[in-house]
Amino acid sequence: MVSAADRAKGPARTSVWLDVKSGRDRDRGRGRKSGQPAGLDRDKIIEATVRLLDSEGAAKFSMRRLAAELNVTAMSVYWYVDTKDDLLELALDAVFGTLPLPDLSTETDWRDQLRELATGYRALLVRHPWVSALIGTFLNIGPHSMAFSLAVQQVMRNTGLPPHGQMGGLSAVFQFVYGFGTIEGHFIQRCATAGMSQDEYFRQAMGTISEQPEFRESFANASELMEARGGDTVEDMRERDFGFALELLVAGIEAMVARA
């Protein structure tokens, strides 16, 4: 069997999943009885990776930190994965596996299917803020990601949009959720590291902005609009905005269906 180092000498891959052999062969390690103490295992590594990324953020994550968490040397991990990037790609696909997929039969309303997938995707991005960057940088074609992607395509087929518009509609909805969840997740994470509540953090940023003279007047009505929202928290506002945007998108799809 080829070792990690051997395989790395081939032409540059662009995704773990594009190397069909790697994922499956390495799983044989799971059934082993022995070797030295460490009960290492690809799945355990991935799980620990996800846990560390969730709790300490992508910036703090390193192979040495991960290895320490597993009571192992950094290089031990490299027997199971070729590179850090590969590991991240595996972790990315793993969290997509936690996303529950709704019933996609045409009997249930596509609107509900869409809302469910969208909220689930958003929750995923908020719970795992490190995911956003990886979705951008990797191809994201692992089995779980693909299952999600296919579910999304199925829902779009149920909308009644013409075939040539399904991909566009899919983009409109899920790139929106991606953008929204990304910004939201990072914002929450920043508040946490700054040790502030979301409202405190928000208020501070608003204050600094309105101190800059060139934005004083143009920002006046914006902040009035904020105050006019009453005693709502930042979370409340965000929730309402997300809901409104989602209904807007549903309405948009309906309009495009009617237009066809």
Added chain:
Amino acid sequence: MVSAADRAKGPARTSVWLDVKSGRDRDRGRGRKSGQPAGLDRDKIIEATVRLLDSEGAAKFSMRRLAAELNVTAMSVYWYVDTKDDLLELALDAVFGTLPLPDLSTETDWRDQLRELATGYRALLVRHPWVSALIGTFLNIGPHSMAFSLAVQQVMRNTGLPPHGQMGGLSAVFQFVYGFGTIEGHFIQRCATAGMSQDEYFRQAMGTISEQPEFRESFANASELMEARGGDTVEDMRERDFGFALELLVAGIEAMVARA
């Protein structure tokens, strides 16, 4: 005048812009006549940063690379910026300055204003793929970013959406563009580093996916749908999808306006 090191001892900031003094004071260096050879300058540093990030990608960028580009030691740069993150935040705001803002008077149709801002924003994200990650990780409240943000808010006011829905509508449109541009930019960048055309790369990925047995049948109609698009390139498809999504969003806004 406080040095970079001195100021860094204060409480942790979360954005360059939240430290009102830093941005402005340091500009005094611009008017200097002399010192040792290097004609360094905050603006020159930012410009070189943007150039490097564009040409070699965020992964290859480092303070030492940047310094070499400027014929200077790495530590020289630190006289003008406190940290690498601050520099990135400055670069981020700088590229937002290159985004032309349309005429926002209520006389021109808000639909055109929206389309123009959206396409501009998309182009920005594609031209500078490194921007996406920074928008996520930073607050993004520099002057140019704010100008863009205010313009967007102005357009949303022109739509006729009820005040409580303007933020949601804004999210729907611009988080979509953010998501779309991010994925698009990274995809193009990956093709470039892999030395393939977008079509080649796309075809390879599709091939690998359809090799995995669990997706064989569910992917069959998807790939049929792809082939049915005729001789269009990946770029063509993307262009059409973006256009369709944008019209869908416009239609969605109209529907929500009518509903109010």
Added chain:
DNA sequence: CTTGGTCTCGTACACCGTACAAGGGGTCCT
């Protein structure tokens, strides 16, 4: 007992962000 495969580890390299202290050139005051 030997051989070979599976796994872990220690060491080492090149690179990263940046703290710190030393020093040179220019300007201004005495």
Added chain:
DNA sequence: AGGACCCCTTGTACGGTGTACGAGACCAAG
């Protein structure tokens, strides 16, 4: 003229990073 001070650049150093390489330890098969 001499000195003080400030602006800026530099060299060195520390603790981190991803990971290549080679040396083993353990186990199963011949």
